[in-house]
Amino acid sequence: MGDMESTMMSEDQATANYVERSMAVVEKPREKFTYNVKGHLELDDTGHPVRILSGLRRFQEEGKFTDSIRSLLEFALAEAEEDLPMHDEDDDDVTLRALNKCRLTRKFVDLAILTQNRMFAFPCHRAVLASSSPYFHCLLDGGYQESDQSEIVIGDLSSGVLMKMIEYAYTGKLVINRYNAQTMFEAGLILQYPVVQEACCEFMSNQLEPENAVGILQFAMKFACEDLRVKAFDFIVENLYFVSQSKEYRFLSKETLLDLIRSDRQLFSPECLYESVMTWFKFETESRKKFLKDFLEKINLPQMKRGFFETVVEKEEIVSKSPPECYQIIYDAKQKMEKRRENGISRDAIVIFGGSNDGVFVPEVDLYDPRLSSWDSLPSLPKHAEGVRHALAELNNDLYVVASGKEASQSAELWRYTVHGNVWKRLPDPTVHRDGCAGACSTDGCLYLIGDSLTVDDVKHGERYDPNTNRWELIPPAAKTLRKSSVVVCMGKIYVFGYHGDDSDVIEVQAFDPKSNQWEMVNAAEHVGRNRQFQAAAMDNLIYLNSMATKQKDVYDPEWDMWHTLPRGDGEHIQGTIVMFDGCLYEMGGRDGIGVKYVNPTIERFDPNRTIWTQIGLMKNPRIHPLCVTLKMPSGK
Incomplete structure (x- = not known):
């Protein structure tokens, strides 16, 4: 009996030592963004393993999910002894890989995450999910009814997105491409994975082109992603003439377009700015023509080439039929051109x-x-x-x-x-x-x-x-x-x-x-x-x-x-x-x-x-x- 007790104590001690070693926080970057040959962003959240294992330790100290955590860590210890670490892999990385193996083989699972139609179920561990994000921590350990349920429905996400989020919870890894960047961001927002949100914003900021810049800007404004908003805004400022030829351009608001035109970084000629504005007006002429004065005041009309001013601006129907206050702006611009011509050169x-x-x-x-x-x-x-x-x-x-x-x-x-x-x-x-x-x-x-x-x-x-x-x-x-x-x-x-x-x-x-x-x-x-x-x-x-x-x-x-x-x-x-x-x-x-x-x-x-x-x-x-x-x-x- 004593020998058996001694053996159990030594195993407990070994487990404790392994947990302490795994829980040591190593100073390294919180996340790592790389792009593969297909141009997809590969997120490797290097701080995620420590985050998960720190959560497990905290739950263990608080006496929560005790049996599940003990079983998981004993299995992780056994796996660590048999599985040599990969290159640049720490003990916490080995442990997280073992926890994911438990999920894939359904060892010690005590929870199923279901889609809204209940057609897809993803077995997992309450303690691991609760450690992965504030959302799951509150859901599974916040005194809500889900805390005692073996099945939980998350209705805001599709089965494919939900599967990727659970994989991220167990690996800290995620691949982001042009087709899933926005949905992954929204999933990261709902499930409170800030690193996923950051990775999606990083990817979208590197995918900016005239055809999608307006959509990305509006997305950033909707979800208050300030860094992405600034990058998208600056991109449109620098490429406004080309963005104006995109399908999404029509959806810009009056206020945003005015900000783009009067930006200190705006380097397009007044001719290009005028054409960009007219393109926006012609999408919805009747509802937007009341804003014409606001835009004509912001475009430096006197700096246009005279030929363009006379053959394009003055003959534009929207301008020629504009109210008197708009006509005055046109007249003043022409007078300044005349004065400039009279001053001559030397x-x-x-x-x-x-x-x-x-x-x-x-x-x-x-x-x-x-x-x-x-x-x-x-x-x-x-x-x-x-x-x-x-x-x-x-x-x-x-x-x-x-x-x-x-x-x-x-x-x-x-x-x-x-x-x-x-x-x-x-x-x-x-x-x-x-x-x-x-x-x-x-x-x-x-x-x-x-x-x-x-x-x-x-x-x-x-x-x-x-x-x-x-x-x-x-x-x-x-x-x-x-x-x-x-x-x-x-x-x-x-x-x-x-x-x-x-x-x-x-x-x-x-x-x-x-x-x-x-x-x-x-x-x-x-x-x-x-x-x-x-x-x-x-x-x-x-x-x-x-x-x-x-x-x-x-x-x-x-x-x-x-x-x-x-x-x-x-x-x-x-x-x-x-x-x-x-x-x-x-x-x-x-x-x-x-x-x-x-x-x-x-x-x-x-x-x-x-x-x-x-x-x-x-x-x-x-x-x-x-x-x-x-x-x-x-x-x-």
Whole structure:
């Protein structure tokens, strides 16, 4: 008898020691979010095992669920002795795995959770569920009638969701995807599993896209998920023009849309904001037209391009039939446009944009006046739009930049800087271009984007943006490849220089006539075939070609189909840039020789009348691959 008692005591002591070891709280993250190859979030709540075992210990100390807990822990001890821990697995993880095994094999179960129709029942342990969340703790140990029942119905959840929640109670693990994120969140809310709610919010915040952002925002507002609400709101602010094209956009409230428009982070142009607002109005015109004044006051109408204002805004039926107070806003905006036109402009300057130094993008946008040898600065692009590649053009004395990312799948973004507004604003994205290797130029009142591609595939794409309509449209495809193209406008036509593949020196020169909307081949390949890539600029009906890899500079006369070569300057500007200003050719930036990391800071000027090069100064921010255009600036800038 004594031996048996001694044996039982030693087993009790072993169990107690195991429980104490398992109950020790290890300092580690409360939860772990990872994404699998399918893009699903895998929740591993590393604090869950400690939470369960701490609850069991507390119930044991209070004398509750005593027989069940004793049986469960004895089984867990036996399992722990036979089952080696997995990698990075603590004793509490082994214990929780053993408890789940009890559930799966229905050992010591004393409760069944049923769905509303009672068709599905999930056997489990009262003590484990009561330890897993405040909801179950109150239900099973709060003096309610469920405390003594062997079956409990939870009618707010489907069988599939309820099963996943019980699995989470026993494992601390859950997989969340786009199809179950909201239902799992609601289940976590009902059953009081805050980590599940947090994981669902984390997943939804990473799934934000124009098509679902409004729905996620409304979900976050409904359930007071502040972090998710802020992320969804900010996403819509940054993508409002594209969100306005989604099916869910119509469900935004007036107050929310006004907040989105007047947000300090709102970077879309007034044209894009106006179109977004009109889209919202047209869903329910009759009930919403009374709000028109509120929105017109928040859109900076005077900063619109005049052509868009006259052809789109003033001709919009909702606006033209608006009450007098709305008409007054339109009239005042037009008067400000007129006043701005009368103020005029005063001087020309060279804008130097983009490029890099020591492998780092140069964000400063420099303004250089060669006549005064003075430097100034323009605002930088927003940080996220710095991109990897850019195309730059001037149109109607505004700067247009196409910014693209590292991946071909990333949409290129179009940004515009206006002199009178002194700010960058985002415009509709190009429709087909994904790579800033495309060449940008302007003529006939439109911005043209032609060629692109990081691959060796032939690319014949071209499109143009019309500020008067705020729309892109495709132009006819070119006859031959436009890979790594350089474009320039001369004599009303767009000349494009590009080549075939990475191992070819065959340069194709083509010209596009915007008036006839047709392409033609230019017989210039034989002359320029020895060089692989160019920058181009035009002046006095001549095209100047600057080789990106040599000091060679050629001049082509499209009218007479003649070539000649310029004298070479003193310095080298490998991967530099050229720009025409005040009847002269300016060259700056680039490396001071092939294979040299040193950036050449000098600015050189070629005078066609005297056929000489002169070094005239140093760059404020030296860089390779800079982009340059000329711009007319108001006095004082």
